[in-house]
Amino acid sequence: MTILIFNWRDITHPYAGGAEVYLHEMARRWVKRGHIVGWLCAGYNKARKQETIDGIRIMRTGGEFGVYLFAALHYLLRLRSKYDVVIDAENGIPFFTPLYVSVPKLLLIHHIHREVFFKELRFPLSWVAYFLESKLMPLMYRKIRCVTVSKSSKDQIKELRLGGDQIAIIHNGVDSTKYVPGRKSPHPLIVYIGRLRGYKSIDVLIYAMREITKRVPEVELVIGGSGPKQEAWERLTKKLELDQKVKFYGYVAEREKIEIFQKAWVFVNPSFIEGWGVTSIEANACGTPVIASNVPGLRDSVQDGKTGFLFEYGNVDGLVGKLVEILKDEALRTKLGKNGLNWARNFSWDKSADEGLEVLEKIFRR
Template structure:
């Protein structure tokens, strides 16, 4: 049986402000669309974006900006549901929920990457942060009896802590596209190259890595840091680099396109992720697929995507000395680095978007059929 699926996500894959949640949704649902199912996606508008277009088989319908999109979703849903019969609605819950159980009549599945909790205070103003926190506190009450999909074991445990039973939670892991992320032999930089790959957001704590670099270059003067990604915190990070007199050691590259990113990930000797919280850590597996180990904070999501001592190292979040020590340990020990590179490559091979899409489709079928 072929289904008509409505996917609601704040942003779509074409939005330059998108991140791992958008990649996760697009990679899974373009495969579901490729199997003959009709997938319609609601997302917010962004500059120069058409109100409607089809991307990889997904019909993307946009309305409202980021600040008002959630308020426009109920009316957009009602209009669409009058025009056509929907079989199921997928609510990609991220930051401020859409509260779809309050107005959606069809079977419903929610996707949860992670709940920000107090980490949102690292990103935005007190007023905006508490707006997000209030929205998250309503999730257990409003979504408690709906089927939820978590992207990691950490997220499942967090939902448990918020009072949602395991009986209502499935886990669908992120995948990897081996045609986008792969090993390029002979591409490692001749000098020790530390990398950051991902969005440049305040809450990601990239400043920890920059401060750690100051400690690293005292021991390894030819080490360098390459920061690959885009985001609204880049100027602040550049100012910090200047303040710490690290300009000769740091380079920023504004791209997130896999065609370019794969080259940089292959050049890096080690990637660092100092975030206090992730849903899973998709960029970790993308780095691993390029044969690059990762040093990450021992925080939610990252402790799922990094196998400590096998694909990289975990360190206590916020401990800049330990972060620097782990980086130095990897780039100064060739035998250890090669072991971690092999472990990273083998770990990445375990993840497949095809498998993730198949698991999601199985959940959709069960929910639609009431089983």
């Protein structure tokens, strides 16, 4: 089977995140099973137009927003007769492939963005994106099979009347050969790893650190990842006189990310919304408990009171309370860490790849 992926970015993009990891991990396994996989996405500074990564043919065209037009043109002019099935990955807005792709299509949605648009985009782009996702997408994709990553996302998709009863949940996986427990830091270490975008709400964690340092003086916070809000949050850290306690690592490669998870006493994700929160499971696989916002996606990947804790989104005092509880109670940390490790064993990329391939084969043979 030949499979073409339309996705905003590829795994090498400076702002690649969980959405890119999700597709890449499955796609490279499909290649190993003998399938041909292509990937249409946006270019970025100094990126090659084409290259092959893990057997996946990466084709870059257009920029951050232009990719939606140029990907359609690229497909029509060069790829129309070369692929059996198409995966249309919605990262805020889809590629509207029903307008120009005649082969079977699968719509992939990690989560519905709606409110995120108003946090990330300026007027009028925010309203244009809202209209495209909430009004036009349901009209265009009402008969297209849909895949998502969590029950929360499935419920959101149903609200838009997408997918009908044909919404499959395929969870994120974790590589249990790489993400394993390691030696913990000798001093209390809180970590966040992920993109630094507004809706990730890292400012909530930074404000929490102002109080945490008073109650756990030896604590340190490491923030790994890059994004458009990094400079603003670095300024906030200095304003709160926390620059000796909060360290911004910028982009971290996978090996370094694993080492950070292994050393961490607790991983925190204060995001406004997620599809699932793959970093929660990665942290758990390293024996690290997770504290996360009680929001769609994160309430699916974090078992409250078992693998970590949930707190009310944006509630700094609530986050402080949970952090202090974990940092000061070694027995609790150990218990949550062991539970998280067992929880993470339920998820693997091999399993996810098999489930994804099963869905693709069904729509191909339909």
